Amino acid sequence: MGIHVNSPGMLSTVQDLGRWGFQNLGVPVAGPMDRYSHRFANALLGNPLGSATLEITLLGPELSFGLATRVAVTGAEFELALDEKLVPMNEPVVVAAGSRLCFGERRLGARAYLAVEGGFDVPEVLGSRSTHLPSQTGGMGGRALMTGDVLHSLSFDGKKLQPLRLRNSLLQLPSGGARIRVMLGPQERLFSPSGTKTFFTSRYVISNQSNRMGYRLDGPPISLAPSVGVLSDATPTGTIQVPGSGQPIILMADGQTTGGYPKLATAITTDLPLLGQLSPGDWVEFEVCDRAGALRALIAQEQTQLN
Amino acid sequence: MTAPVEIRAAGDSALVVELGTEIDSTLNAQVVAIAGSLRQEQIDGVRDVISSYASVTVCFDPLRTDLESLISAITRHVTNTATTTATVLAPSRSPREIPVCYGGVYGPDLEAVANYAGCSTDDVVRLHSEVAYRVYLLGFVPGFAYMAKVNERIAMPRRETPRVSVLAGTVGIADCQTGIYPSATPGGWQLIGRSAFYPFDPNREEPFLFTAGDTVRFVPVDEIEFRSLVGSGVTNGDS
Numbered sequence: 001m002g003i004h005v006n007s008p009g010m011l012s013t014v015q016d017l018g019r020w021g022f023q024n025l026g027v028p029v030a031g032p033m034d035r036y037s038h039r040f041a042n043a044l045l046g047n048p049l050g051s052a053t054l055e056i057t058l059l060g061p062e063l064s065f066g067l068a069t070r071v072a073v074t075g076a077e078f079e080l081a082l083d084e085k086l087v088p089m090n091e092p093v094v095v096a097a098g099s100r101l102c103f104g105e106r107r108l109g110a111r112a113y114l115a116v117e118g119g120f121d122v123p124e125v126l127g128s129r130s131t132h133l134p135s136q137t138g139g140m141g142g143r144a145l146m147t148g149d150v151l152h153s154l155s156f157d158g159k160k161l162q163p164l165r166l167r168n169s170l171l172q173l174p175s176g177g178a179r180i181r182v183m184l185g186p187q188e189r190l191f192s193p194s195g196t197k198t199f200f201t202s203r204y205v206i207s208n209q210s211n212r213m214g215y216r217l218d219g220p221p222i223s224l225a226p227s228v229g230v231l232s233d234a235t236p237t238g239t240i241q242v243p244g245s246g247q248p249i250i251l252m253a254d255g256q257t258t259g260g261y262p263k264l265a266t267a268i269t270t271d272l273p274l275l276g277q278l279s280p281g282d283w284v285e286f287e288v289c290d291r292a293g294a295l296r297a298l299i300a301q302e303q304t305q306l307n
Numbered sequence: 308m309t310a311p312v313e314i315r316a317a318g319d320s321a322l323v324v325e326l327g328t329e330i331d332s333t334l335n336a337q338v339v340a341i342a343g344s345l346r347q348e349q350i351d352g353v354r355d356v357i358s359s360y361a362s363v364t365v366c367f368d369p370l371r372t373d374l375e376s377l378i379s380a381i382t383r384h385v386t387n388t389a390t391t392t393a394t395v396l397a398p399s400r401s402p403r404e405i406p407v408c409y410g411g412v413y414g415p416d417l418e419a420v421a422n423y424a425g426c427s428t429d430d431v432v433r434l435h436s437e438v439a440y441r442v443y444l445l446g447f448v449p450g451f452a453y454m455a456k457v458n459e460r461i462a463m464p465r466r467e468t469p470r471v472s473v474l475a476g477t478v479g480i481a482d483c484q485t486g487i488y489p490s491a492t493p494g495g496w497q498l499i500g501r502s503a504f505y506p507f508d509p510n511r512e513e514p515f516l517f518t519a520g521d522t523v524r525f526v527p528v529d530e531i532e533f534r535s536l537v538g539s540g541v542t543n544g545d546s
Binding site: 020021022023024025026027028029125126134135136137182183185186187231232233234236238239256257258259263266267268269291294295298299302 | 315317318319320321323328329330342354355356357358359360361362364366369370444445446447448449450451452453489490492507509514515518519
């Protein structure tokens with residue numbers, strides 16, 4: 001007996017920690033937009049942190065459980081009801097067979113993560129259960145959930161970890177926008193000093209043409225150094241590339257593996273989850289960070305609970 | 308190698324090793340060799356090694372990687388491949404022959420390329436299929452191989468407006484590059500034919516047809532042969 005999808009929400013996809021090791025063959029990593037909340041949801045249940053969860057975007061699903069299990073919902077703050085009774089986020093919730101879990105109003109953030117005991121069971125493609133929407137790879141047949149889908153969970157197989165005691169996500173959900181720390185480069189030399197200054201002193205707005213592949217930003221155009229030509233090369237998650245229009249694009253989880261636009265800066269790993277909690281219409285400002293600062297921030301975030 | 312190698316940070320979890328700024332087969336062979344040996348070393352914390360035209364990008368977990376030893380490993384592999392250029396230049400696999408049905412419904416832009424080149428469509432087919440191409444890198448979508456260099460006469464730029472959807476297996480030209488669309492995607496390349504082989508099929512024993520450094524030849528086939536190849540299940544990787 002599985003978990004029936006009565007309604008799928010706006011965009012709900014199965015994600016684990018991503019499809020690593022194949023970018024050289026053009027395969028994007030995919031995985032959760034907010035890696036922190038994904039792992040937090042698993043940690044609350046004692047799942048291995050890489051177990052597949054459901055990433056829920058802006059509008060949540062309604063699910064009927066054909067089995068007794070436990071779930072945990074983290075990330076974007078939603079009103080959650082189990083059989084009409086409100087249940088909390090960020091802690092394990094016992095679900096009886098036959099229960100119905102409804103996502104209601106969203107109050108903060110963009111993406112919630114639903115973990116189920118044992119993790120969701122979808123076939124592994126190239127070693128990962130993550131859904132990559134543009135290439136229709138992984139997850140539930142390479143697509144978002146649809147009404148009528150039935151999800152299954154894996155049994156624990158004795159791999160159960162000590163469940164986490166902490167009851168609050170330490171990720172501060174953004175309200176309307178966020179300041180994002182970036183490291184300059186790898187191609188900052190292709191930008192004029194005034195272009196770089198514009199980038200760090202302006203407020204940008206995430207456009208409607210944004211998705212799991214990338215966020216297009218609207219704001220003051222960033223000028224390039226004259227006569228710029230770039231060969232396509234790798235574009236890791238968090239890369240901020242600037243096409244001829246001068247409007248920057250932040251590459252996110254489903255982003256292409258390579259790209260030919262000049263790359264001004266790269267978001268630090270610690271702030272990628274925060275970016276993942278922004279939605280179209282939210283603002284972004286950037287501040288520069290060095291490698292030591294980026295590492296300190298990451299260690300602080302990891303030490304909170306997840307290691 | 309004469310040019311000094313530059314290692315740049317791409318955020319806190321990737322390094323880019325820049326070996327040049329041109330599309331050049333010797334340079335790319337070194338890039339592929341460096342990426343290969345770095346991958347083989349399985350350095351603790353390294354998650355992905357990506358080669359492109361003239362650079363190698365190493366993605367790593369900053370909490371599990373000793374940056375100094377990673378940089379010294381990179382430097383060591385760069386030096387090693389520079390001193391063994393002859394070995395580096397040997398193709399990694401024998402040429403892959405890819406049957407292609409040119410023109411008609413399979414290659415709607417073949418006429419346009421012929422007009423651009425000022426020659427017949429048969430000439431375009433000949434010019435496209437007489438060259439052994441190098442796979443410089445994979446990107447765009449899973450399994451998409453950027454191959455070069457196309458004869459400059461038929462090196463037509465991309466379409467002004469990309470098509471909303473290009474069928475999997477379609478062969479296209481964009482400037483000096485050629486390639487096969489692995490899955491149905493939007494695309495701006497000039498479409499000249501259809502390959503009987505899909506570059507990517509996750510359910511096939513070998514999911515990827517190409518890897519960087521491969522040599523590829525396109526073999527013109529007529530529609531009957533093309534259909535028999537497709538019908539034989541070759542495209543599904545069953546054979």
